[in-house]
Amino acid sequence: MRTIDNYNFAGKRAxxxxxxxVPLDENFxxxxxxxxxxxxxxxxxxxxxxxxxxxxSHLGRPKSGPExxxxxxxxxxxxxxxxxxxxxxxxxxxxxxxxxxxxxLQPGQxxxxxxxxxxxxxxxxxxxxAKELAALGDVYVNDAFGxxxxxxxxxxxxxxxxxxxxxxxxxxxxxLDNARxxxxxxxxxFTAIMGGAKISDKILIIExxxxxxxxxxxxxxxxxxxxxxxxxxIGASLVEEDKVDLASRLIGxxxxxxxxxxxxxxxxxxxxxxxxANVDTSLSHHIKPMWMGLDIGPTAxxxxxxxxxxxxxxxxxxxxGVFEMSNFSVGxxxxxxxxxxxxxxxxxxxxxxxxxxxxxxxxxxxxxxxYVSTGGGALLEYMEGRELPGVxxxxxxxx
Ligand code: 3PG
Numbered sequence: 001m002r003t004i005d006n007y008n009f010a011g012k013r014a015x016x017x018x019x020x021x022v023p024l025d026e027n028f029x030x031x032x033x034x035x036x037x038x039x040x041x042x043x044x045x046x047x048x049x050x051x052x053x054x055x056x057s058h059l060g061r062p063k064s065g066p067e068x069x070x071x072x073x074x075x076x077x078x079x080x081x082x083x084x085x086x087x088x089x090x091x092x093x094x095x096x097x098x099x100x101x102x103x104x105l106q107p108g109q110x111x112x113x114x115x116x117x118x119x120x121x122x123x124x125x126x127x128x129x130a131k132e133l134a135a136l137g138d139v140y141v142n143d144a145f146g147x148x149x150x151x152x153x154x155x156x157x158x159x160x161x162x163x164x165x166x167x168x169x170x171x172x173x174x175x176l177d178n179a180r181x182x183x184x185x186x187x188x189x190f191t192a193i194m195g196g197a198k199i200s201d202k203i204l205i206i207e208x209x210x211x212x213x214x215x216x217x218x219x220x221x222x223x224x225x226x227x228x229x230x231x232x233x234i235g236a237s238l239v240e241e242d243k244v245d246l247a248s249r250l251i252g253x254x255x256x257x258x259x260x261x262x263x264x265x266x267x268x269x270x271x272x273x274x275x276x277a278n279v280d281t282s283l284s285h286h287i288k289p290m291w292m293g294l295d296i297g298p299t300a301x302x303x304x305x306x307x308x309x310x311x312x313x314x315x316x317x318x319x320x321g322v323f324e325m326s327n328f329s330v331g332x333x334x335x336x337x338x339x340x341x342x343x344x345x346x347x348x349x350x351x352x353x354x355x356x357x358x359x360x361x362x363x364x365x366x367x368x369x370x371y372v373s374t375g376g377g378a379l380l381e382y383m384e385g386r387e388l389p390g391v392x393x394x395x396x397x398x399x
Contacts, residue, residue: 001168001173001395002166002167002168002394002395003167003168003169003170003173004042004045004046004141004143004167004168004169004170004173005045006167007139007165007167008049009045009046009049009050009051009139010049010050010051010107011050011051011107012046012049012051012052012137012138012139013051013052013053013054013102013105013136013137013138013139014046014051014052014053014054014137014138014139014140014141015054015056015133015134015136015137015138015139015140015141015158016039016042016043016046016053016054016055016056016137016140016141016142016143016169017056017057017140017141017142017143017144017147017154017155017158017390018035018039018055018056018057018143018144018169019035019039019057019058019143019144019145019146019147019171019374019375020035020036020039020055020057020058020059020072020075021035021057021058021059021060021146021147022034022035022036022059022075024059024069024074028068028069028071028074029074030074030075030078032358032361033078034357034361034366034372034374035146035374036075036078036079036082038171038374039055039143039169039171040082041170042141042143042169042170042171043055043083043110044083045170046141047083047107047108047110050107050108051107052105052106052107052108052109052110052111053109053110053111054102054105054110054111054113054136054137055079055110055111055112055113056093056113056116056133056154057072057113057115057116057144058115058116058117058122058147058152058154059071059072059075059115059117060115060117061117062115062117062118064120065118066114066115066118067118070115070117070118071114071115072089072112072113072114072115073089073091073114075112076089076112079110079112083110085108085109085110087110087111087112088101088105088109088110088111088112089111089112089113089114090102090111090112090113090114091114092113092114092118093113093114093115093116093118093119093133094119094129094132094133098113098136099135099136102136102137113136116133116152116153116154121153122152122153122154123150123152123153124153125151125152125153125156125157126153126157127153127157127160129153130153130154130157130158130160130161131158131161133153133154133158134158134161134162137162138165139162139165139166139167140158140159140161140162140165140166140167141166141167141168141169142155142159142166142167142168142169142172142390142393142394143168143169143170143171143172144171144172144390145171145172145175145176145373145374145375145378145379145390146353146374146375146376146378147378147390148172148375148378148382148388148389148390148391149375149377149378149381149382149386149388149389149390150389150390151389155389155390155393156389156390156392156393156399157393158393159393159394159399160393160399163397166393166394167394168391168394171374172390172391172394174371175373175374175375175378175379176382176391178350178370178371178373179350179373179379179382179383181348181350182313182315182348182350182383183212183383186212186213186312186313186348187312187313187348188214188312188313189214189215189310189311189312189313190212190213190214190215190311190312190313190314190315191213191214191215191216191217191307191308191311191313191314191315192209192213192215192216192217192314192315192316192317193217193219193304193308193314193315193316193317193318193320193335193339194206194209194216194217194218194219194220194222194317194318195218195219195220195222195316195317195318195319195320195321195332195355195356196220196221196222196317196318196319196354196355197220197221197222197238198221198222198240199222199225199226199240199243199246199247200240200243201380202222202317202318202380203243203246203250204380204384205317205380205383205384206250207250207253208383208384208385209315209383210250210253210254210257210259211257213259213315214259214260214311215259215260215261215262215307215311216254216259216260216261216262217262217304217307217308217335218261218262218263218264219264219296219300219304219318219319219320219321219331219332219335220318220319220320220321221237221238222238222240222318223263223264223267223284223293223296224237224238224239224284224293225238225239225240225243225244225247226247226250226251226263227263227284227285227293228244228247229244229245229247229248229251230248230251230263230285231285232284232285232286232287233285233286233287234284234287234293235269235287235288235289235290235291235292235293236287236289236290236291236292237267237269237287237291237292237293238292260307262300262303262304262307263284264284264293264296264297264300264304264320264331265283265284265297265299265300265303266281266282266283266284266296266297266298266299266300267281267282267283267284267287267293267294267295267296267297267300268280268281268293268294268295268296268297268321268327268328268330268331269281269282269287269288269291269292269293269294270291270292270294270327270328271290271291271292273292273294273322274325275325275326275327275328277327279327281297281298282297284297284300294321294322294325294327294328295320295321295322295327295328295329295330295331295332296320296321296331296334297331300331301320301330301331301334301335304320304334304335304338305334305335305337305338308335308338308339308341308342309338309341309342309345311342311347312346312347312348313347313348313349314339314342314343314347314348314349314350315349315350315352315383316335316339316349316350316351316352316356317351317352317353317354317356317379317380318354318355318356319331319332319355319356319359320332320334320335323355323358323359329359332356332359333359333363336359336360336363336365339351339360339365339369340365340368340369343368343369343370344368347370348370349369349370349371350369350370350371350373351369351371351372351373352373352375352376352379352380352383353373353374353375353376353377353378353379353380354376357372357373357374357376360372378390
């Protein structure tokens with residue numbers, strides 16, 4: 001495998017794609033720096049070898065051109081503190097300024113480029129744009145697992161300009177290693193916990209997991225599409241009407257395959273989608289008209305915890321309720337606590353991306369589980385068995 005450990009960066013300028021798509025508050029302060037911290041070992045390795053680093057990333061989904069809230073300049077201070085040096089910044093990721101700053105880089109120095117997505121060419125995978133970026137480095141390092149499912153200029157196309165000098169960073173390698181461990185070598189009982197708002201985002205992964213897991217615990221907004229498919233009355237809960245048949249098929253498939261698929265038996269319900277709404281507990285199959293399920297209920301929480309505590313491998317993707325609202329965060333907290341305890345007892349736990357990773361980080365549990373992925377969509381796509389362009393571009397000679 002082409003990994004960063006097999007490359008000597010002495011005297012080289014490494015052009016490194018990172019996923020610095022981090023959340024910023026209204027004052028442009030970083031609210032979760034997990035992805036920055038994750039990239040540090042790769043950057044450090046290059047500097048320790050005697051190389052210099054040109055960092056490139058996207059931030060958010062800017063619509064047309066530069067926007068202050070999506071500028072990577074907001075990350076310069078954090079990076080400068082981390083490496084105890086002044087991190088240089090290029091106000092455009094291509095063009096004469098970026099070229100000059102990259103050219104003048106000395107070993108030990110770091111240059112951060114402005115948001116790649118300020119150019120539409122990035123997402124289009126434009127080869128000319130990729131070539132211009134490629135001119136900024138001698139070797140290409142891809143450590144952006146979170147973006148590896150995108151065939152963008154900087155994540156995949158660019159690799160063709162570095163036929164020999166292209167490697168994966170530590171994040172990329174660790175992510176693939178942990179995902180493969182769950183996909184290929186899961187110790188039983190294997191429990192997957194799937195949450196989040198929509199079943200449509202998780203269909204393929206659920207189908208795939210039904211061939212592998214012993215238990216599949218359903219939570220979050222998508223529970224109610226399952227409850228409806230199971231003949232329940234869900235009041236005003238979120239439902240994907242066009243996915244009710246599919247949910248019913250998945251319930252049938254689970255039965256055939258001997259998988260214990262659990263839908264929350266009870267729910268925390270509210271009469272409005274608000275933390276100030278009236279709150280009650282209800283059987284998930286008998287939610288009153290106008291009321292909606294916004295979290296798994298206390299019985300479901302206990303049942304899920306028991307299954308989790310008896311598992312040897314745990315994969316968790318998606319919160320159990322509207323975690324951002326304190327009245328509906330208890331289910332997610334309960335599951336997180338059970339995952340932490342199961343891990344302490346020797347289970348392997350992989351927390352997959354996005355909101356469930358944010359919940360684990362917020363609760364201070366990040367180092368009490370086996371691995372917290374930096375990828376949301378990328379991890380799901382990988383687990384669905386799809387090739388990730390960012391990985392293929394490094395692994396294949398002829399990309
Ligand atoms: C993510 O946050 O999942 C990655 O940074 C990818 O972002 P994207 O979905 O905007 O491509």
